[in-house]
Amino acid sequence: MAPALTTTETIAYLKSLPAVRERAEMVYAKAQEGQLKHFDVDFPKLNDVAKFVVALIKRDHEPSQIAQIPPHTRLRHFDVGQVDRLGQLVESWKERVETVEIVRRLVDLVVVSVLLDAGAGDRWTFEVKPDSFQKTAKSYSRSEGLALASLAMFKEGRFSSDIHRRHQVDADGLCNLTLESLKEGFQVDDEKNPLLGLEGRWELLRRLGIALKAHPEYFGGPLRPGNMTDFLFKEGSDRPSRNDKYVVRTESLFKVVIDGFAEIWPPSRTTLNGVSLGDVWPCDAIQNPQASPDSTDHYVPFHKLSQWMTYSIMEPLENYMHIEWEHSNLLTGLPEYRNGGLLIDLGFMTLKPNEEERGLENYKRNALKPGQPAVEVVPMFEPSDPVIIEWRAMTVATLDRIAVEVRKQLDLPNLTLAQVLQGGTWNAGREIAAVSRPNTKGPPIAILSDGTLF
Template identity: 50%
Template sequence: MGLFSKSSSNRTSSKPSISERSASLASSNSSLQSPTLGFGKRSSQPTSSAPFSPTTTAPSHRPQIPMPKAPDPLVDPAAYLRSIGSVRARCSVLLEKAVDNKLNHFDVDMSKFDDTVAFVVSIIKRDFAPDYATIPPHGRWQHFNVGGKDRVTHLLQSWPSSVDTSERTRRLLDLFLVSVLLDAGAGTAWSYKSKENGKIYRTAWSYKSKENGKIYRRSEGLAVASLEMFKAGMFSSDPDQPFRVDSDGLKGLTVESMGKGLQVTAQNPIAGLDGRANLLIRLSKALENRQYFGDDSRPGNIIDYLISHPTTHISSVPIVPLPTLWHVLMEGLGPIWPASRTVVDGVSLGDAWPLSSMPRESNSAEWETIVPFHKLTQWLCYSLMQPMSVLMHIHFAGAELMTGLPEYRNGGLFIDTGVLTLKPEQMERGLAKFASEAERNNKKCMEVVPMFEASDDVVVEWRAVTVGFLDMLLVKVNTELGLSGEEALTLPQMLEAGSWKGGREIAEVTRPNTKEPPIMIISDGTVF
């Protein structure tokens, strides 16, 4: 059976170790650090910052694992639009139109694309040259380590050696999944004061730590908040086992308790509090699916499901096809998404939206106007793969099927560098929406940007072209860095070190008072 043995499908709250050998890799004295692997490639040399990365132990030639084909859209359009393969395929249609400057809502200046490349390359060189292999993949793990403190390693080291590797992995999966679901745009006024050190983590894009004057931002504030709520046992139904998330624990959540955990007050509001709380409450129901989440209804039990799945190849390391993980997240978490989302053939598609600029013949089916993104599910995939790869050496075949994340930092990069410009009529409409929202909320605004609902045609077009532009950006960035073959950056590495960080930094310069993206999206806490 190789390194890992198949686990029993009849899982209980007292988990057997998936691998006795792997348990020795994560003792309480482990020096495990943040992951530096890039999904889909192998580091040529081990690094001290990730001693247990699968990139340091995997064989040089892994068996080729065939990827399942995406469902046929003519037979089952809903299944197709929910598949990971549909995201890049559908967005590529908009990329072709963008390159020809034929978008409905944006003017496109491809002569500015080289400026975008140069900006992203400068950031990557500034932070990582010449050690590009040390760039971690985009994922939630990095957000927990805001301020230079490796909170994930400290968490692992706080557990006794009797907690084996498989249970450590389950616990991190529990934490990461809840944290990702909370990781939507929080608005410009919210901040979180850490109970650990008294530091303030703001989503207003700038906060000054009382301890050291460092500045921390949105996603990191939500990461620290979710970690401290996790450590306090807020998501667990077992007082003796606080370091877990389970269905019964989530059922006890309310909007009020979530607000308290996130330190929300009238002076410290957060966007989409109701949406976040209700998302976790709906998660409690989804976790009752024992096929994926076991008898004790924990997110972390997906590791048992994946290891025992017939598509998993067991050799010197377990090789899990990315579509298998995708299926677990799409099917297992399907009940958590709001019922108001786009529906095809009675099936809710999640983060997929109709778009007027999609080509459509007179006899086209309705599904042909829909563009899928599945941003939160992709963010979950990127984030959950890391603890499984780092702690248990699992390799995910087909990770390249995932796309760049279509959210406002990556998308804002292309607006702030001049590639995309909102057309005048849409700019006028967006500014009017911003003004009405500001008046409704009695807010005085120092900087004004257009604002739209997440379902608005402008936002859907912006997100679709962002996916295609990120693929183009990766190729050009690697060329400028002189990286090719196994040395080339993967898309998750470029997102982490370049486009997402670049989108944030250029927003800070362009709109120094609010540091908001160039287009604001009204959030319910379940899309972005």
Template identity: 80%
Template sequence: MSPSPSAAEKIAYLKSLPAIRERSELVYAKAEANQLKHFDVDFDKLNDVAKFVVSLIKRDYDAKDIPTIPPHTRLRHFEIGSKDRIGQLLESWKGRVDNMETVRRLVDLVVVSVLLDAGAGDRWSFEVKPDNIQQKITRSYTRSEGLALASLSMFKEGRFSSDIHRSHQVDADGLCNLPLESLREGFQVDDQKNPLLGLEGRWEMLKRLGESLKLHPEFFAGTESNAPLRPGNMVDYLFKEGSDRPRRKDKYVVRTESLFKVVIDGFAEVWPPSRTSFNGVSLGDVWPCDSLETPGAAADSTDHLVPFHKLSQWMTYSIMEPLETMLNIEWEHSNLLTGLPEYRNGGLLVDIGFMSLKPTEEARGLANYKHNALKPGQPAVEVVPTFEPSDPVIIEWRAMTVATLDRVAVEVRKQLALPNLTLAQVLQGGTWNAGRELASVSRPNTKGPPIAILSDGTLF
């Protein structure tokens, strides 16, 4: 009989990539046994989900281009309007900095942009002014793309840097000393005309990011003497692993787990103290799932906790891309990353009818919506069940999303006859866009999800 795992071992497991998929699979098994607490599941609709995703992929990509669908990363959001903004940024740096520094800067941008990518709400938008006087049209962008362009604009303006001579960087002092008013201005927030959900939560998160950089110099100090502590300095840490290991076809091989460890441990202090803790250690995006609770379980049991680490995975996916394309890095064990449990992927499953709230939960969610709609500034349109991020409904929904996305990906590969299509490609080419399109058709006023989460700017 093997000894019970120690507290340290439990924590390490819950902060690992395998735990995300394994714990979500336990929730899916409950669904197969008709033992979920909050949702009913129509497994016959799984094929409908896959067919809809495939139809969008075939609509949006020529057959020859489907195998090269780009991965689902934050960099895609900068391309809104078919404009290569990152390419323009890289061009502006050409000849001024070397390749390593270019990638460090991209990682700096990706990290803050991902952290600022919480739900913006239905009333916020970001205006992008014309590049020159010949272009007279000012365009507005909302949601993830709007947040991406706002973060890019603030990055280029040097709002996250403490060095006026090196404005295109993100560093610890720049973040710790960032005024709330600077973030408000950067997001073009007007509490009456252009309100952004969770502005102060985003600000506090960026300041905690600055503290995390200071607490983890092993990841963020870089190799240059007296270099500022930056997220992008993780590039040096990861590149060293690739340099120390045997190459594979002239590529530097780096474990995906190594990058995920930097994100999970190096940014551990970013998460609000209200998140789940165990043995005095904050676990981040880990939540109790009542469908996994066992009567009589030991007080120190963690068997009912389900890790998602959605933002950490989103950041990992997004950091992998520039290191792969610009530093010739090959990622080992990238298949450990899961689908992202957020409202577009999860909304797809609800809108198609694969998952539906049990009647009692539907009524409770609608009561929550009514209570929230009475608050000042809340638009009373498109009634949807509404819950706090910590509500058991949301935990169960997110766990089912992770496990179901794996199954959707299998069906999509079969229908396209492309067995090597990655999960990141399925997310980008299909499920995320499918969730957004169904939301736009089903709820045209807000284009929001079928189940609303009350955002504080720290849940993604």
């Protein structure tokens, strides 16, 4: 029998990438035994889900293009409408700054944009004014709208404290950001264009500024998210190169993200011995009734935001700094409502009747609040509800299995999980949601967002 972990070792484990997959697999094993608390699972339908994803990939990509599907990162959302906005921005920088500064700026942008990518709600949109890329104004919602709003605010210098260096994000700029400035940047109108969790997003960005000040070892000189580029590049330059590329461990980047941004999490997140664990939650499906009250064996880490950020930071460093990522397969599928919604909409997972009834009661109570649209009734739960935790854990484990089936059906054994997410499951979840709930295009289970759950 292995010796018990110390508190320090337990914290390190729960904040690690392997723990995400290992604990999700424990929940999936309970599902296979028919012992989930909140969902019933129809395992034969897993193949139907994979077929749906494959059909979507084949519809949207020529056979020769499938192997070149880009990874699922925040950068994809900036290109909505087939406009290479980041490419144009990089071109505008090239004559004035060196490559490493270009990457720092892209990382600055990615970090704030990922942090602002919580659920926006069904009514909010962001209007892009006519410019050289589009002749008429056009409005975008959800992830793409949030991405373009964050890009516009970044270009306007709303996250910078230096008027001579607008295209950066720094600690003082974030700490001095006002709620009114963020509201204006998001084009929020409380009645006509409300955004869920606006104050939560504002507090999150201000806490990001605090995190930057707390970790000069990653972000120093001046305190910017993009300065992690130098920290990571040093690791690559200190190790043997491979094919003229600098090899950096994916775990090293993830550690910068998980530790360097630890202060962003609100006090309500799970803590252990006074240390915030971030996106880690107790899951009753794997809880041992005989375990001690202080046991963490039933804690399930997701680190969805941290993984989404890691995926998104990897891309510019790989493209511009010639970095090759080692152990990138440790990253998991993302437990968010598009991937998870796909599993419910296609019948792989079904809420147990008593949970369905409870979720609908939650929806009814929420619908009585001012400004809530009474359309397309779906079960609704708080982010910390055991239903949501079980759903997210099953999503992580099931995405691995979908990826295996997708590779098999496409005969592309080297297709990465990030490519399967981008070309398949995330888009499939969005598409089936639009068919199932055409008014809101929302998920089959609603989460009461406070702007800090991703």
